[in-house]
Amino acid sequence: MDWIERIKSDPDKTLTILYKDLKNDTIQWIKKEFSLQSEDADEIFQTSIVLLYDNVVSGKLTLLTSHIKTYIFSIIKNKIIQLNRAKNRISSYNATEIMLGVIDEEYQEIAQEDLIKANSSLIKLGEPCKSLLELSYYQQMKLDDITLLLGYKNNDTTKNLKYKCMKRLQKIFFE
Amino acid sequence: MDDFNIHIFETYLAGQLSESDKLEFESRLISDQAFAKDFESFKILQAGIRLQAMQNRLATLKANINKDADKDDVIKPILKRNYWTWSLVSILVLSVLGYIIYTQTLPVSKQINVKQDQVINLDSLDQKAASKGQQSETLPAVDSTETFNKVIKPKISLEKSGITKPQKQIKKNEIIADEKGKKITRSDVMVLYSAIMRDDGSENTEYSKAVELYRNSAYKEALDIIVDNVDDEKSQYLTAHCYLLLGQSDKASSMFKSFIENDFSSFHEPSKWYYVLALYSGLPATKSELIKAIELVKDNPEYKKN
Incomplete structure (x- = not known):
């Protein structure tokens, strides 16, 4: 069963496994690439896993063409870091703010x-x-x-x- | 926002409208302001549902991470023990399991001997304790012959004769409440099982205890346990049924009515039938209410069977 099927069939367990398996590498990468503290890096990583889940549920992600780690890295880079920097919210790495930003970008007509x-x-x-x-x-x-x-x-x-x-x-x- | 509009919004956003219907929908968005406003609020609420779902997912993830972090601290030290210790433990566990399986698969006569040997004569233990100058507990005297005659022997007789206890048949027409000539049969309340008996009693809650008492027809005892659980809908529904079966039809009808008045209650639908039953039990005082209540159920084919 691939990752997408696993996320659909048992999201609780699969997302927890993903977090534990990729935690060390991802947090190290975030800290190094974006010069962030551990707490911010962890919050970003957890939120990126939820965004991955959101993409699966909404049907945006139906087939993984790369390793799941690469996909999560791209979510972090494109959806979270770039978005926050574009809106001058460099210091705001709160999960709700991140999710609001992502939904806001998609539903531009909604305040x-x-x-x-x-x-x-x-x-x-x-x-x-x-x-x-x-x-x-x-x-x-x-x-x-x-x-x-x-x-x-x-x-x-x-x-x-x-x-x-x-x-x-x-x-x-x-x- | 009416039901039809909600349905059409869902269908449009899912891309399931035909081309002509889609054109009609989009032109209505331009011409009908109220329709357009409803559609906008529908999209906002859908986006809100998505945000809430994502927040819930994150909260679950955080909870699982913290739970696993606590478990890991406990597990790691145990796993670090050496291989030989674990092998010895495994051999001991397997030996005990093997002994249990062996004794369970013995022929019945040999099992009796094993069980007889295991019956402890507490009188002799008391004597031993007394002789050692210890205070003996006042335990009931148990004699191995008595235990055998009362417990093991009947079981063996049954097994040998091949007779099994007859199952108690549930008679659906059995009258279980008869208040002033108004009879309520078991079939009238059997539906309760499907509505509230999802609780298999494995949780040790007040509700589970009350369900068990209800199943054993101890309605007053069940009521005593849960009557004050006003915040738990299942307990309140069970309370209403207990009142009904105890002949307290006024309290029962009042409670069932509150479920009917709450559209979002899980017991909204089944309460209609039991409300009618409770009012019927309260005749003649409840005649006018009963006539109105019958309107709630008369067109439902499921209730027509009764």
């Missing part, structure tokens, strides 16, 4: 304040809606699988609940 507000609305929304919306809209899981996973009666129940959750989220967002 960052709206993104932050949507994120906090989702936290206020709570369960079971948070999980249902993530499975449906982020992981693009099929309705059958969500119904089974969350233990709902049937697909219609799941779909109706999903729509109710989305409407409730919109209401919280506009409050």
Whole structure:
């Protein structure tokens, strides 16, 4: 099973293994290449692993044509370091800031304040809606699988609940 | 944002609209401001969901890293012990396992002898302790013959005769609550199993204990354990069922009604049927509410079977 399949089938375990296997080399490289402290280097490395996961889930990464380490290095270099330097955020290597920057770059029509507000609305929304919306809209899981996973009666129940959750989220967002 | 719009937004963003529908969608974005605003907020919320998912993934990664870091500190010293020590430990473990397997696969008569030898006569232990001048504990006297007659012998008889205990059949029409002539049968509440019995009781929680008591028809005892767990939805649902089965229909109907009023509850749907049952139990006082409640379930084919 290749890395992409492993990330899809068991992301928790696979991402942890990746982190442990590549930690020493990657952090040394970041510190040397970008003259950063260990803590910043570690935060960047952890975030790059999450961005790798995001690329797999969103379908942007379907086939690895190089070693996974090379791919992670390219994420770090192109997505994190360059992005932060372009926006003069050299000192800001906080994970949330990095993720905001990446999403901001892709959804250029969305203001960052709206993104932050949507994120906090989702936290206020709570369960079971948070999980249902993530499975449906982020992981693009099929309705059958969500119904089974969350233990709902049937697909219609799941779909109706999903729509109710989305409407409730919109209401919280506009409050 | 209505359900149809959400569906059409999803389909458009997934690139699954036909060319003509796509053109119609895009021209509507220009002509219909409310529609365009809904679409914009849908995209913002989707981006928010993505950010939240990534943050959750990072939090999980950090938690796993810290958990593994703690484990590594404990494991490493053990792994550094030498090869010969581990070999000796492995041989001992295998010997013990081999002995256990050997004794378990002995014919029944030989097992009895082994078990009889293992039954300890505590009276004799007490005497030995007393003779050594030790304070003996007041333990119940156990005689090996008595243990054999009560425990081992019946099991052997059963095994030899080949008779197995008959399974207790669950009679679905068995009446389990009969309050003022209103009967509630076992089949009425069997659905509870699918809704809340996912808990296999392996966790040692109050809810698990209450489920076990409920399964053994000890509804009052189950209620005593979980009635105050107001923050746990499963406990509240089980509480409502216990009230129903104890004939406290007013409390049961009030609780089921609260589940019905919460669209996001996991028990929203099944509560409709039990709300009707609880109101039926409360007749004639609850007649008008019952008539309204029947509207909730009358068109559901699953409830028509009952």
